[in-house]
Amino acid sequence: MSRPSLVSVVADDLLERIVAGEFAEGDAVPTEFELAERHGVSRMTVREAIKGLIAQNVVAVVRGRGTYVQPVRQWTALEPVLRATGGADAAVQLIELRRMFEAEAAALAAGRRDDEHLAALDADLERMRAAARAGDVTAFVEADIAFHDVILRASGNVLLPVLFESLRRFLRETRAQTSRVPLIQEHAIDRHAAVLDALRSGDSAASRAAMLEHMDQTEADLRRYVL
Numbered sequence: 001m002s003r004p005s006l007v008s009v010v011a012d013d014l015l016e017r018i019v020a021g022e023f024a025e026g027d028a029v030p031t032e033f034e035l036a037e038r039h040g041v042s043r044m045t046v047r048e049a050i051k052g053l054i055a056q057n058v059v060a061v062v063r064g065r066g067t068y069v070q071p072v073r074q075w076t077a078l079e080p081v082l083r084a085t086g087g088a089d090a091a092v093q094l095i096e097l098r099r100m101f102e103a104e105a106a107a108l109a110a111g112r113r114d115d116e117h118l119a120a121l122d123a124d125l126e127r128m129r130a131a132a133r134a135g136d137v138t139a140f141v142e143a144d145i146a147f148h149d150v151i152l153r154a155s156g157n158v159l160l161p162v163l164f165e166s167l168r169r170f171l172r173e174t175r176a177q178t179s180r181v182p183l184i185q186e187h188a189i190d191r192h193a194a195v196l197d198a199l200r201s202g203d204s205a206a207s208r209a210a211m212l213e214h215m216d217q218t219e220a221d222l223r224r225y226v227l
Helices: 006-019 032-039 043-055 078-085 087-112 115-134 137-154 159-165 168-178 182-201 204-226
Strands: 059-062 066-069
Touching: 006 032, 006 043, 006 078, 032 043, 043 059, 078 087, 078 168, 087 137, 087 159, 087 168, 087 182, 087 204, 115 137, 115 182, 137 159, 137 168, 137 182, 159 168, 168 204, 182 204
Parallel strands: none
Antiparallel strands: 059 066
């Protein structure tokens, strides 16, 4: 895994402090000098980090006064919004979003997948089984996410993988919570196998239905065993 850049480290730390409530809506964030001192980086690095948060509308510059936290409802990037929302609501809403997009991605993938896609899905499913047997939650989650990534790519819609890239960290966090429960792992493996069978058949309707059943099972498990 690549090491985060200094710019992303500074931006992520400031965002985390905002999400944690250290700086509330309308509050001024620390100056470039203060942030540079905190992280041991140059003011240029801090300036680039702030630019990233400005682009997401998390903060805004008031000329001559400083940089201030914007209301969450005005933020324009998915990951910061999800981190600010947090908790059960965000986890359930993520499944709702996945249900809308991934079911149609599966339907598209059924008619567009090739042997390479199917081989990758087979491999990811086997990795899930092996990780479950070994009790390796991290490996299980990574294989789970990889399985869905293959479907997004197989859909042939180049926008879908880009959309879900911004959700990746939050998805990984929620899957890590649910995948600690062995029964949820069993359910996930069964539902992934059903999705793969539908995709292998080339039946778009069956693939859509299998993915919807997977999302329904995921939400039911989340509500019953985690929330």
